[in-house]
Structures are given as C-alpha cells and as structure tokens.
Amino acid sequence: MEQAARGLLEYLEQHGHTAYEVGGCVRDRLLGYPIQDIDIATSATPDQMLALFPRAIPTGIKHGTVTAFWQDHAFEVTTFRIDGSYSNHRQPDQVQFVDDITLDLARRDFTINAMAVNRRGQLIDPFGGQQDLERRLLRSVGDPQRRFSEDALRILRGIRFSARFDLEIEPQTWAAMLDCAPMLTAISRERIRDELAKMVGGVRPRRALSLLATPGLLPFDEWIALFASIPIAALPSGYSVLSERGRWVALWLQADWELERCRRLLRSWRFSNQEQRDKLHLLAAVRALPRATTDDRQAKRLLLSYGLALMLEAEQLTRWRSSQVDFAETSRIEQRWRRLDAQIEIREPRQLAIGGQALIDVFGREAGPWVGETLHTLFEQVALNGLPNQREPLLAAARKVWNEREGTN
Numbered sequence: 001m002e003q004a005a006r007g008l009l010e011y012l013e014q015h016g017h018t019a020y021e022v023g024g025c026v027r028d029r030l031l032g033y034p035i036q037d038i039d040i041a042t043s044a045t046p047d048q049m050l051a052l053f054p055r056a057i058p059t060g061i062k063h064g065t066v067t068a069f070w071q072d073h074a075f076e077v078t079t080f081r082i083d084g085s086y087s088n089h090r091q092p093d094q095v096q097f098v099d100d101i102t103l104d105l106a107r108r109d110f111t112i113n114a115m116a117v118n119r120r121g122q123l124i125d126p127f128g129g130q131q132d133l134e135r136r137l138l139r140s141v142g143d144p145q146r147r148f149s150e151d152a153l154r155i156l157r158g159i160r161f162s163a164r165f166d167l168e169i170e171p172q173t174w175a176a177m178l179d180c181a182p183m184l185t186a187i188s189r190e191r192i193r194d195e196l197a198k199m200v201g202g203v204r205p206r207r208a209l210s211l212l213a214t215p216g217l218l219p220f221d222e223w224i225a226l227f228a229s230i231p232i233a234a235l236p237s238g239y240s241v242l243s244e245r246g247r248w249v250a251l252w253l254q255a256d257w258e259l260e261r262c263r264r265l266l267r268s269w270r271f272s273n274q275e276q277r278d279k280l281h282l283l284a285a286v287r288a289l290p291r292a293t294t295d296d297r298q299a300k301r302l303l304l305s306y307g308l309a310l311m312l313e314a315e316q317l318t319r320w321r322s323s324q325v326d327f328a329e330t331s332r333i334e335q336r337w338r339r340l341d342a343q344i345e346i347r348e349p350r351q352l353a354i355g356g357q358a359l360i361d362v363f364g365r366e367a368g369p370w371v372g373e374t375l376h377t378l379f380e381q382v383a384l385n386g387l388p389n390q391r392e393p394l395l396a397a398a399r400k401v402w403n404e405r406e407g408t409n
C-alpha cells in the first residue's frame, strides 16, 4: 500500500499537481503504529482527478473527495480545501478548493492530525504536530473555541484521540471543549453514538470514560446517568480485556441498569438491531447465570437461546466482576458449559426427525396450532432431556403429550 501511495503521488506530480499523504496515516507512522489506510490531499480539482483516474468513484465529490485506485489499492484523494462558514456547529455551509497544502492543513481538527508528507518523505507540519506527539499533547489547530464552535463533534473526537494515543489535553483546548460542550446537541445522534462506541470499544476505554464523565461535558441525561454514576476509576482492571459488548454490559452492571433501560438507551441512540441484540443478550445471559449454575436444564435452555460463545463470555464477565481468578475453577466451569452444549443434539424444531405432516397423518387430526405446539414440546424434550431424535420415540412422546392433554381437558 505504501508503495502504491507513492506511485499515485508521483502520477499526480507528473501531471503538474502537488500531492501529499495526510492526516491519520502521517500521525500513525510517526508513532510507529501500523497504518490502516492512506488518505491523500492534492491540488488537483475533482474534475481534474476524474480525468486522471477514469475508474475513480466520486465518493464525496461535493467536498472534493474521490476514491481512486492505484495498483489494486483504494485511496481517498481530496482536493486541498478550506471550509466556508459554519452556521450550525456541524458542517461547513460550503467548501472552497485551494492550491496550498498549508491552508488545507489549517482546517483540520488537531495538530497531530494536521501533518502531511510528500513523495520524498518530507514532513509538512505548520502547527507543530510532531512536537505535540513527542510531548504527548492534544491541541487544537488555531483558536480552540472557534474550532469547536465550527464543529462540536471535534470535542468527542478529541477525547477519543486523547485516550487512544494517551495524550494530555492542552489546557486551553480542554477549557474550550467544556465551554462548547452544549453545542453537541446540534450533532446528529448517529455521529455521537459512533464516537462513544469507538471510545468504549477502543484502547484505554477507562481514560475516555473518565473524561466523558467530567461534569458539564456531555449535554445528554442518559449518558450522564450512565457514565457519571459509576466511579470509572473503580472499574476493575482488565476492563479493556473485555470485548466491546462485554464493556457495555460491564458498564450497565456496574451502574445497575435494568434490561429495559439499556434497551431504551440503545434504541434512542439508534444502535442497529444487530448491535442492540448482541449487547442485550449478553446482559440477559449474565443476569440468568445464577439460576443455571446448578441446574443443567436451565443451562441448556440458555445455550439454546444464546449459544456457547455468549454463555462463556457471560461467565467470563461474571468472574471479572467478582475479581475471581481461580484458573482451576474457571476451567471446570467452562468444561461444564462445553459438555452441556455438546449434549444438545438439535437446536431448532425443524431438525426433528419428524415434521408436522407425520403428526397429522399418525393422529388423523386436522392441521392446527396443536401441530406447532407438539413439535415444540418434542423439540424441548430432545434438546433438553435427551429424548432420542428418532421417529418411533418421538411419536410415542407425542402420544403421551396428547394423553396428558386429553386428561387435563
């Protein structure tokens, strides 16, 4: 990828433009971190780029961005630009293309994100980003008050970068963050959710969470209720070893939130259905665990609902909370779950050796709700009680179910 990027820069230069690698990749390289993707900034206008890269996709053409392909790698290439005025604390009303990299760097949020490198490896760093990285400081480019007023999301981005790279927030930048925090209400819930999710799921989550819990920072009652109700510093060490969903569940457990309250939070901040389910299932499983520790049938029910991986994670979370690390005990508990899971022969009613038609034929009754109900009862007996999944035993069990029903009616 690095080589392809250099090739692309060269190609742009050969056609009379200037071009740089810019932003996150420059920062990550200076830190010695692996590079995810390389963003490119250039003096070429969007029209010129589309002419130079016939296969390019105009991903954000209004803001000057196209996705260009070079040696099988995709790059976001953006025309140098300055942002017009901001009237709503989130997006510039219009952008203006320019031909000077320094102007482009000046619109970026933090000094560590406002560096560029040219094809020959020369660093363009007009705001002292490299020095700030060395001193481990997060600092706004230009007047912080103005920059956060332009786009309040930068406040959360800043906290995320501070945690991720272990940076102190420079005092004026921090003061402006607190000052401008009420403007976060102008930002869409999705964008705020994305930032919070990256912080909970990212590196040094406890640092991010304790910054977020600062009084006056988040202008949202539910988030304050969650983050400020827990002494973050008291989250057991090893918090960052948990999976992302484990971290959410750990927060809710520490704050002692009911399932319904968690569901409301996730829904109103527009987490996807999949993400809601994932987290809420884990919470439900942790809550159900005490009843299943000695009751194999209950345990198998949980395995059927949630699967082995989730139950093992629920166990892990429970032990993490009680700070128990008895390895022998842990492996005994895990072995029990694996053994019970292996005993479950089928996971869904449709895996039964007989179907609804067989019941209708054998009992000579009309189709009706009784078919599904009977199949479900048989399914539970096979899955939970070890009834053999074969035609004769199943039919015998179905007959017994029937006789019991008739008897009670």
Ligand code: ATP
Pocket (backbone or CB within 6 Å): 022, 023, 024, 025, 036, 039, 107, 108, 109, 110, 113, 114, 151, 153, 154
């Ligand atoms: P990551 O590794 O998380 O992607 P990144 O630095 O690449 O980090 P992006 O969100 O991908 O972050 O943005 C790319 C660059 O665009 C940033 O480095 C920064 O220079 C600039 N940028 C992004 N969002 C903003 C913003 N809201 N305000 C100002 N500049 C921004």
Ligand code: MG
Pocket (backbone or CB within 6 Å): 024
């Ligand atoms: Mg990026």
